[in-house]
Amino acid sequence: MKLEIPADAEAVLADLASVFQAQAHDFASPEDPSEAELPNVEAKYRALLEQAEMFLSGKPLRSAYRVMARDGRVIWFHCDAKMMRHRDGRPWFIHGIAFDITDLKETERELQEERNVLSALLDTVGALVVVLDPEGRIMRFNRACETVTGYDFAEVEGRYVWDLFIRAEEAGELKTMLKYVSSTDAAKEYESQWITRDGSTRLISWSSTALPGPQGNPAYIIATGIDITERKHLEKKILEVSAREQRRIGQDLHDGLGQHLTGIAFMSKVQQQKLSEKALPEAADAAKIVRLVNEAIHKTRELARGLLPVMSDAHGLMSALQQGAAEVREVFGVDCRFQCDPPVQINDIDLGTHLYHIAQEAMNNAIRHGKARTIRVALRAAESQGELTVADDGQGMPAVMENSGMGLQIMNYRARMIGGSLEIGPAAEAGTVVQCIFPIKKLQREVAA
Incomplete structure (x- = not known):
């Protein structure tokens, strides 16, 4: 089918010639609209079908085409084209606009390659x-997630x-955490x-x-997570x-x-008394x-208590915390008190030992860094959750809390080992509050008589 080309189309042909590095007459009156070279057969068939639809239905043609320039590019x-017809319906000419989108397509190709690389990285990373x-x-879920879940x-x-x-x-806690992450630029671990x-x-x-x-x-x-x-x-x-x-x-x-040693001390005491009764000078040495x-x-008992602070009975943690508070009062002169009302029985000696060391480190920090004058250690429990709190009236936390100290790291580690969480923050008026929330599988509570 030969189509007429109006005279005012010469400028358009000149523009096309400059793009393809060809002569204007190379584009004039093609015998076949599909004559323009396409890079592959599939594209040619697609172009023919779209052109046929435009001829038969009269619908505008809107599509993107690849064409081969004379220099091989x-x-x-x-393209946005429409068939213009005579009054009797016969095809007259095609009126259209074409935009060079080569740069856009090249950018899309580069972005797609980048996406492919990122996708491969996500799927291969451990x-x-x-x-x-x-x-x-969930918008994306890599292969490691598929393997684990x-x-x-x-x-x-x-x-x-x-x-x-x-x-x-735990859903509520996760939602709160996501809101926090959305509101800050800092990463949340x-x-x-x-x-x-x-x-x-x-x-x-x-x-x-x-x-x-x-x-x-x-x-x-x-x-990003690690199992x-x-x-x-x-x-x-x-x-x-x-x-x-x-x-x-211990x-x-x-x-x-x-x-x-107790036996030796008893025998030595007996020997001293015998020497004293005989008024012998060796009595002083005895x-x-x-x-x-x-x-x-005394030193042996201190070593044993350090290695075994919580005795293997239900009252072991309460006794250890009570004694620890008394030692702080005696050694440092700080008003340190232990509160546990009603009494809390913890039958798990490992749980009790971790909690004792957390409280001990918190008391030491309050004395060394906070210069506290008053310390309150409290132990409370509900049906399946316990709470250990150490509050002081010291100098309080710095504006930016540094979590790199070995003591704080060990406290956090102990809390995680018992399935709990550790929070350190400023007190309502002055000082610092250390709070450890922990689960209790076997808990007995005594109501004070």
Whole structure:
């Protein structure tokens, strides 16, 4: 079909010639509208079908085409064309506008290559990577997440993360954390239990940050995580072995060496009395031996108490905290009191030992760094949750809390080992409050008579 080309189209042909580095007559009156070279057969067929639809239906043609310039370059055009007809309906000419979108297509190609690289990185990296929208719906879910959870991305896309992987009682805490991440530029690090497809749980250490959108509002929340389930199990086993050995050594010191020294002290005292009755000068040496043995007994008991602060009975933690507060009063002259009303019985000696050391470190920090004059240690419990609080009236926390100190790290570590959490913050009026919230599986509460 030969189409007429109006005279005013010469300028258009000249523009086309400059793009393709050809002569204007190369574009005039083609016998076949598909004569322009296309890079592949599929594109030619697509162009023919679109042109046929324009001829038959009269609908405008809007499409993007690749054409081959004379120098071999591939040029992209976005075309918007319409068939103009005579009054009797016969085709007259095609009126259209074409935009050179080669640069746009090249940019799209580069972006697609970049997306492919990023996608490959996400799928090959060993860490879990989850991309959420600000409401908590899953937008991206890499291969490591699929391996750990047992879910494919297609199964979780667009669903709320807490509906799939988080326990109901922890969903509120996660929502609060996501709001915090959305409101700040700082990354938030935390640990959470994820429920897998088979019902098992995995402990994941997360670091989450918000990705801002064009208006500055958070567009996505990116969370990267590491499965630390096995590591935590191993750490717990090592800590249990260490605690068991400490208890054994403490008991040996108290029941073995301590009793042995007590016997020596008794025999030395008897010998001193015999020498004194005979008015022998060696009686003074015997008295000195008795004094040294008694000092050794006292030091042995202190060592045993340091290794075994919480005795293996339900009142062990309360007794240890009461004694610890008394020692602070005696040694440092600080008004330190322990409060526990009603009494709380904790049957787990490992739990009690961790809590005692957390309270001990908090009291030491209040004295050394806070210059506190008053310290209050409180132990409370509900049906399945306990709370240990150490509050002081010292100088308080600095404006920016540094968490790099070894003592604070150990306190946080102990809290995590018992499945709890540690919060350190300023008191209402002055000083610092250290609060440890911990779960209790077997808890007995006594109501004071």
